[in-house]
Amino acid sequence: MGATRRYRLAVGAGAAMIAATTLTACGSGGQGITVNVYKYNQENFQAIVDNCNTKANGRYHIVYNKLPREADGQREQMVRRLAAEDDSMDVLALDVTWTAELAKAGWIKEFSGSVKSQVENGTLQTPLDTATYEGKLYGAPDNTNVQLLWYRSDLVPTPPKTWDEMISMAESLVAQGKPGLIVGQGKQYEGLVVLFNTLVNSSGGTILDENGTKAIVDDKAVQGLAALKKLATSKAIDPSFSNSTEDPARLLMESGKAAFELNWPYVYAAAQKKPDFAKNFKWAPYPTVSGDAAKVTVGGINYAVSSYTTHPDESFDAVLCLRGAESQKLAALKDGVPPTIRSVYDEPEMVDAYPMKDDILKTLENASVRPRTPAYQNVSTVISTILSPPANIDPQKTADELRQELQNALDSKGVLP
Amino acid sequence: MSHATAEKTEATADEPVAPRKKAALSEGKKAERRLGWLLCAPAAITMIAVTGWPILYSILLSMQRFDLKFPDRTEWIWFDNYVTVLSSKYWWDAVLVTVVLTVVTVAVELVLGMSLALIMHRTLVGRGIVRTSSLIPYGIVTVVAAFSWRFAWTPSTGYLAEALGGDPVLTERIPALMVVSLAEIWKTTPFMALLLMAGLALVPDDLLKAAAMDGAGAWQRFIKVTVPIMKPAILVALLFRTLDAFRIFDNLFVLTAGSQGTSSVSMLTYNNLIKGLNLGIGSTMSVLIFLMVAAIAFIFIKLFGTAAPGSDNGGRR
Numbered sequence: 053m054g055a056t057r058r059y060r061l062a063v064g065a066g067a068a069m070i071a072a073t074t075l076t077a078c079g080s081g082g083q084g085i086t087v088n089v090y091k092y093n094q095e096n097f098q099a100i101v102d103n104c105n106t107k108a109n110g111r112y113h114i115v116y117n118k119l120p121r122e123a124d125g126q127r128e129q130m131v132r133r134l135a136a137e138d139d140s141m142d143v144l145a146l147d148v149t150w151t152a153e154l155a156k157a158g159w160i161k162e163f164s165g166s167v168k169s170q171v172e173n174g175t176l177q178t179p180l181d182t183a184t185y186e187g188k189l190y191g192a193p194d195n196t197n198v199q200l201l202w203y204r205s206d207l208v209p210t211p212p213k214t215w216d217e218m219i220s221m222a223e224s225l226v227a228q229g230k231p232g233l234i235v236g237q238g239k240q241y242e243g244l245v246v247l248f249n250t251l252v253n254s255s256g257g258t259i260l261d262e263n264g265t266k267a268i269v270d271d272k273a274v275q276g277l278a279a280l281k282k283l284a285t286s287k288a289i290d291p292s293f294s295n296s297t298e299d300p301a302r303l304l305m306e307s308g309k310a311a312f313e314l315n316w317p318y319v320y321a322a323a324q325k326k327p328d329f330a331k332n333f334k335w336a337p338y339p340t341v342s343g344d345a346a347k348v349t350v351g352g353i354n355y356a357v358s359s360y361t362t363h364p365d366e367s368f369d370a371v372l373c374l375r376g377a378e379s380q381k382l383a384a385l386k387d388g389v390p391p392t393i394r395s396v397y398d399e400p401e402m403v404d405a406y407p408m409k410d411d412i413l414k415t416l417e418n419a420s421v422r423p424r425t426p427a428y429q430n431v432s433t434v435i436s437t438i439l440s441p442p443a444n445i446d447p448q449k450t451a452d453e454l455r456q457e458l459q460n461a462l463d464s465k466g467v468l469p
Numbered sequence: 470m471s472h473a474t475a476e477k478t479e480a481t482a483d484e485p486v487a488p489r490k491k492a493a494l495s496e497g498k499k500a501e502r503r504l505g506w507l508l509c510a511p512a513a514i515t516m517i518a519v520t521g522w523p524i525l526y527s528i529l530l531s532m533q534r535f536d537l538k539f540p541d542r543t544e545w546i547w548f549d550n551y552v553t554v555l556s557s558k559y560w561w562d563a564v565l566v567t568v569v570l571t572v573v574t575v576a577v578e579l580v581l582g583m584s585l586a587l588i589m590h591r592t593l594v595g596r597g598i599v600r601t602s603s604l605i606p607y608g609i610v611t612v613v614a615a616f617s618w619r620f621a622w623t624p625s626t627g628y629l630a631e632a633l634g635g636d637p638v639l640t641e642r643i644p645a646l647m648v649v650s651l652a653e654i655w656k657t658t659p660f661m662a663l664l665l666m667a668g669l670a671l672v673p674d675d676l677l678k679a680a681a682m683d684g685a686g687a688w689q690r691f692i693k694v695t696v697p698i699m700k701p702a703i704l705v706a707l708l709f710r711t712l713d714a715f716r717i718f719d720n721l722f723v724l725t726a727g728s729q730g731t732s733s734v735s736m737l738t739y740n741n742l743i744k745g746l747n748l749g750i751g752s753t754m755s756v757l758i759f760l761m762v763a764a765i766a767f768i769f770i771k772l773f774g775t776a777a778p779g780s781d782n783g784g785r786r
Binding site: 124127128131132135153156157158240241292295426427429430433464465466467468469 | 534536537538539540542553554557559560637640727728729732737740741743744745746747749750
């Protein structure tokens, strides 16, 4: 009863919001067509929108509508409005993991014909894979992201190549009484799923089958779980690992207590504010688990076009501009997000802003995509719940539990925690 | 709360039955009554349409596999969703958390609310100021209050966390539940106090004076005279607060969002319905919450003899 009532309230609030945005859209658009873009708060995105509006030359006018800061809030607002067939949303900025869900529900349009070939032309393959579901392209990659291994060169002269090497180096530093902690993301949230996905794929394991309909969690995945347990129970792990997200990990590293950090490239830009720390702050490719190069989980944002838009042609055109090479370069330099168009990495300005760009590119070539299934939200919730806290993992038993709960989630039979 | 009103209409509908049997109504009275029904029919029909249909719709949804992510898999599965939910350990965990939160917060609120009501009732100087200031927590929007609690308990931004050693209390199950209870108690004790104060006003001063004359002490007067007389008010306050506490959502949503095993039943329903887009399972949970709330109301009204608000409570004691 409580929930139904709240649901009704939410729908009411949603309706009020739609009315409000339509009003503002009419006000600012004035003449001609308005393309409403819904994206999280990106600092310099308005500049990109302004550039594209100039290029559109009056054919349409792009309006930037800011979504909540948290990923869950963004997804909830979008799916709630899409479920209500709201036609005031045209272009949506989606996290790479949402493509399958929205495509399967019939809420976003397929990219086809010349728009498709323009998106694919010169774009890195892994980001394109994240926008593809059942062989069709549903999104245009805007930015991408992969984690690297960050380390203190004053404590660690040569970075470790393997996972076990990293842990033993850190443990010997701790044993010598030096700052040797390893920091990363172990809280019960998406970051833990990213770490798990990296370790399972790097061990050669599989979580779901190709179609995303069957839970596999094979023996190689058990090895991935064992690697995660080894890290979480190591003497060198950050004591608050089981509650740590990206930023606490970064801050602990910057405070000088840690020697190794598994994190996204944004930590490089942040470190430059502390020159003393930054001069010894180096990066290396993610350590391998099985001996082959690690298959690091890819993140990022894709643009999709809503199925309920009343201006599909203008929306696709706007997407091409918003994720074009010029826009991506601006976003990479100003907002620090790695581009998805290969040629942008070769721009001269990128050398200063992205000294680690070659390692990012190399990692991207061999990156892994999180399970592609419409039930991703459920899959992710199940994984982070069962793996939390990571120190309590019992590899074989945890794998069996995961397999069963994931299958339930895929069949929309299970209860989400 | 709409549930309490449903009980109310039922209870008031009961009352006129008795007199009607005793004496047949005159023609004029009958016509007047018919006109009365006709006049309130439009409002009643609208009410039923806007409350009845969503309830019926969620019952229908709860009997289907209905997942917005898989629109082509929609089918009638009757009670399978109920089997799934009732055999899920997440559901029973949430029920346990909800029951514990309800019992603890309502019990503490009753004690604190009663003390506050007595203070407000007895105050001679500055009565208005005392009453107004004690109502401030109830006047603050729950989400805003919950955010300030969250920041207060977060190490490095919060004074409470720092004062207690800087441990992240919201990241562990029991401490997090204690913080949620504290926020809930702080927020709704004034409401409890207000309802109880209305009950205190019913206690005749003469009776208390007579008891004092007979040699009853302050505690005896409170237990033997005041409490029995205000029992209907206490039960109504308990009923209201129990129904509200059982559906706890906003405080939890802001403070922990249900992590570390702190999900209440409403939180779990929200996660399945809005986040998971699984309308079948989510509606099943809504229906189950509805049934549990109905059971609570039933127990209070039939077993404890709580007078339904609005009905005549004279004959019930």
